[in-house]
Amino acid sequence: MTVNLSKGQAISLEKKDGAGLSAVRMGLGWQAAKRRGLFGSRTREIDLDASAVLFADKEPVDVVFFRHLVSDDGSVRHTGDNLVGGAGQGGDDESILVDLQRVPVHVDQIVFTVNSFTGQTFQEVQNAFCRLVDETNGQELARYTLAGGGDYTAQIMAKVHRVGSGWTMTALGEPARGRTFQDLMPEIRRYL
Amino acid sequence: MTAELVRGQNHPLSRVRLEIRISAQTPVLAGATLGDEHGTVPGAQWVAHPGVPVLPGVEVSRQAAENHRLAVDLAALPESVHRLSVLLALPTPQGGGPPRFGAVAAPRAAVTGPDGTEIARFTLTGLDAESAVVALEVYRRQDAWKVRAVGQGYAGGLAALFADQGLPEAGELATRVEQAAGRGDATPAPHPRDTPAIAAPQEASKAPEAQPAQPVAGDAAGWSMEERLYNQVWGMFEDLARCTAAYRGAVDFAGSRLEKELDQVLADPRARLGTAGDAAREAARSRHTELVGRARAALDRDLAQLTAEAEVVEPALPQACARWESPVWHAYRVPDEPPMALRLGDLHLPESASLRIPMLVRLPLERPLWIDSGPVAEPGGTVLDSATSRRLALETAVSLAVRLLAVHPAGQFSVRVIDPAGAGAEALAPLTRAGALEGRPATAAADAAEVLGRLAHRVDLTRMAVRGGAAGALPHDAGSGRQLLIVNDFPYGFDDRAVTRLRYLADEGPAVGVHLLLVADRADAEAHGPLLDPLWRSLMRLTPVPDDHLTDPWVGHAWTYEPVLAPPGSGILQRVLTEVADARTKRE
Numbered sequence: 001m002t003v004n005l006s007k008g009q010a011i012s013l014e015k016k017d018g019a020g021l022s023a024v025r026m027g028l029g030w031q032a033a034k035r036r037g038l039f040g041s042r043t044r045e046i047d048l049d050a051s052a053v054l055f056a057d058k059e060p061v062d063v064v065f066f067r068h069l070v071s072d073d074g075s076v077r078h079t080g081d082n083l084v085g086g087a088g089q090g091g092d093d094e095s096i097l098v099d100l101q102r103v104p105v106h107v108d109q110i111v112f113t114v115n116s117f118t119g120q121t122f123q124e125v126q127n128a129f130c131r132l133v134d135e136t137n138g139q140e141l142a143r144y145t146l147a148g149g150g151d152y153t154a155q156i157m158a159k160v161h162r163v164g165s166g167w168t169m170t171a172l173g174e175p176a177r178g179r180t181f182q183d184l185m186p187e188i189r190r191y192l
Numbered sequence: 193m194t195a196e197l198v199r200g201q202n203h204p205l206s207r208v209r210l211e212i213r214i215s216a217q218t219p220v221l222a223g224a225t226l227g228d229e230h231g232t233v234p235g236a237q238w239v240a241h242p243g244v245p246v247l248p249g250v251e252v253s254r255q256a257a258e259n260h261r262l263a264v265d266l267a268a269l270p271e272s273v274h275r276l277s278v279l280l281a282l283p284t285p286q287g288g289g290p291p292r293f294g295a296v297a298a299p300r301a302a303v304t305g306p307d308g309t310e311i312a313r314f315t316l317t318g319l320d321a322e323s324a325v326v327a328l329e330v331y332r333r334q335d336a337w338k339v340r341a342v343g344q345g346y347a348g349g350l351a352a353l354f355a356d357q358g359l360p361e362a363g364e365l366a367t368r369v370e371q372a373a374g375r376g377d378a379t380p381a382p383h384p385r386d387t388p389a390i391a392a393p394q395e396a397s398k399a400p401e402a403q404p405a406q407p408v409a410g411d412a413a414g415w416s417m418e419e420r421l422y423n424q425v426w427g428m429f430e431d432l433a434r435c436t437a438a439y440r441g442a443v444d445f446a447g448s449r450l451e452k453e454l455d456q457v458l459a460d461p462r463a464r465l466g467t468a469g470d471a472a473r474e475a476a477r478s479r480h481t482e483l484v485g486r487a488r489a490a491l492d493r494d495l496a497q498l499t500a501e502a503e504v505v506e507p508a509l510p511q512a513c514a515r516w517e518s519p520v521w522h523a524y525r526v527p528d529e530p531p532m533a534l535r536l537g538d539l540h541l542p543e544s545a546s547l548r549i550p551m552l553v554r555l556p557l558e559r560p561l562w563i564d565s566g567p568v569a570e571p572g573g574t575v576l577d578s579a580t581s582r583r584l585a586l587e588t589a590v591s592l593a594v595r596l597l598a599v600h601p602a603g604q605f606s607v608r609v610i611d612p613a614g615a616g617a618e619a620l621a622p623l624t625r626a627g628a629l630e631g632r633p634a635t636a637a638a639d640a641a642e643v644l645g646r647l648a649h650r651v652d653l654t655r656m657a658v659r660g661g662a663a664g665a666l667p668h669d670a671g672s673g674r675q676l677l678i679v680n681d682f683p684y685g686f687d688d689r690a691v692t693r694l695r696y697l698a699d700e701g702p703a704v705g706v707h708l709l710l711v712a713d714r715a716d717a718e719a720h721g722p723l724l725d726p727l728w729r730s731l732m733r734l735t736p737v738p739d740d741h742l743t744d745p746w747v748g749h750a751w752t753y754e755p756v757l758a759p760p761g762s763g764i765l766q767r768v769l770t771e772v773a774d775a776r777t778k779r780e
Contacts, residue, residue: 022308023308056441056445057445057449059445061441061445062441070434070746072434072437072438072441072746072747073434073435073437073438073441074430074431074434074435074437074438074746075434075438102435102438103438104438104439104441104442104487104490105438105442105483105486105487105490106441106442106445106446106483106487107441136308137213137215138313
């Protein structure tokens with residue numbers, strides 16, 4: 001597993017000129033399962049899901065995932081569920097956009113997770129990666145290669161949390177097992 | 193979607209207010225030249241650069257920097273300007289050799305909306321000995337604006353670039369630009385139309401891009417102004433729902449945290465007595481106040497922005513979506529085209545009672561309407577008696593009917609009334625007097641059955657014609673245009689057969705432009721038992737007085753609905769109906 005940002009390393013999202021980071025995007029990409037010849041429709045598709053859980057004082061208050069694409073307050077938006085993956089070459093197949101300036105005042109942590117909904121472990125998925133991007137300039141803040149990452153079906157990727165008046169991102173990169181973010185809640189709590 | 197442009201590629205621009213963001217590895221100068229239709233820049237006064245950072249419609253930074261935000265307002269550009277070229281130049285280093293873009297990482301340029309949403313971007317690759325470059329140009333093509341990725345470099349620097357654009361004294365200007373950049377101050381240029389007063393001061397100083405821009409009517413996607421306004425209103429509706437959700441979430445959280453903390457103090461035996469407990473309680477309360485205060489500040493900021501938007505959007509709304517008080521109704525003319533959407537009323541939330549969101553629905557209406565004439569409490573708390581609430585409900589229905597009649601071209605919308613009890617004669621008088629109804633209000637059971645039968649027949653025929661792809665071949669008696677059936681005091685006087693017909697109209701009518709408007713008190717329908725439940729569920733319930741029964745599709749807040757009524761004694765309905773009747777007579 002390659003990690004541009006080492007596990008637990010925190011980076012402040014405050015920029016040099018004092019302007020805070022205003023928008024981050026979590027991108028998730030993977031390569032679709034190879035088509036089999038005759039009964040191509042029976043190819044077991046790979047469905048990875050990106051989720052973001054919003055916490056206030058360690059209590060989950062909202063979540064953005066494929067069944068709830070926009071947080072109630074509108075600050076966190078999922079661009080939509082992708083059930084089969086894509087080319088797996090740099091393009092994001094699922095994205096979650098966070099407008100940090102609009103996050104409600106009581107929400108102090110946002111945790112990003114990846115789950116394999118169809119149950120394949122990251123060993124079986126080709127070219128899977130997830131990354132966090134500074135949406136204002138397209139700069140990648142953290143990137144993990146999930147493929148070949150061992151016998152896991154989920155990863156708690158990173159958290160973005162309030163520090164003073166700005167936000168800081170901490171890379172977690174913790175492998176886990178679970179079908180949706182709900183299965184990861186006990187794991188996530190350890191990192192709050 | 194952001195378009196990633198390659199050199200020479202163009203991309204349409206749907207907005208007039210833009211930001212052009214430049215990011216480079218080393219400080220660069222940024223400027224803009226304004227050219228005529230031949231691409232010629234007539235003189236030095238048409239160049240925005242660090243020395244002259246503001247020209248009508250464009251504003252650039254005062255100094256060299258790694259990141260630039262050029263504010264562009266295409267609507268404010270002089271008419272003669274057909275091309276705006278964005279240029280970058282490397283400042284001449286002191287003592288060093290000539291600067292070259294080949295020695296630094298490729299600069300990037302992005303066109304964004306004022307809110308930062310990226311429209312297009314372009315990486316200026318392949319530069320070598322050049323020290324000045326035209327990065328992008330925004331140009332007029334048949335009344336629409338487009339952006340093109342240019343990336344044309346000049347080894348001769350700014351002087352060569354200016355000369356190429358036909359500027360006299362190009363060398364002199366290039367020197368002036370370089371000098372100005374050297375002594376420029378550090379403040380990034382604000383957007384020409386920004387209103388810092390709305391943004392919280394601490395944010396304004398930290399993140400200039402976060403300042404809300406002056407709202408503009410029609411600032412949304414759509415093929416026509418009408419559609420853009422419609423989408424903008426729905427956008428405001430969603431924004432208000434969501435920012436209120438954020439506020440309520442924060443206040444609820446603050447409340448439950450306070451409760452938890454007070455319980456903890458109570459559970460701690462040491463804190464029960466003495467000052468420690470008081471201090472802990474005090475601390476918990478002040479934490480609560482602080483969080484609620486911050487939530488309110490965030491809400492107020494959003495409300496100020498939405499209120500400013502409402503103030504420009506409301507006067508721009510077309511007839512069908514405007515209040516009766518609006519000048520567009522006073523200058524009423526029968527339209528040539530049916531409208532896209534209709535205003536059913538206003539919506540507001542208790543946190544922001546002064547901010548009214550127009551409740552717009554598309555036409556033809558998807559669901560039948562039900563004006564509830566049941567017992568309703570006035571805002572003061574007094575419950576209206578049955579006769580009053582029935583009269584108010586029918587008046588609301590009449591006001592909607594007049595609106596529908598008036599916003600359709602002459603003869604393309606007809607209204608029929610079934611009033612089995614004959615109780616609505618007074619409230620219906622404006623419609624009957626002006627001859628705006630199709631026939632007299634049906635009071636006898638036989639008449640009512642005839643009206644229902646005729647409409648059901650029309651729905652049948654139209655559906656068949658639509659399915660068969662022969663909508664133009666409808667028999668004459670099927671009637672043309674859209675129809676509205678008002679049923680007063682439903683289900684009084686309706687037998688099972690009539691109820692079945694009505695349900696058929698409710699289900700199948702909307703698709704073929706036959707609208708239903710029931711004025712009913714659900715309690716009157718108890719005799720029908722659960723049989724009518726599916727009908728009630730399929731109706732959109734509106735109330736004649738403000739009532740919080742409508743929910744939004746995003747968060748599910750309870751919104752207070754208020755019907756759109758003419759101000760008492762204004763006579764506007766009568767005037768409009770007279771116009772409608774005139775237009776109809778002329779047509780016939």
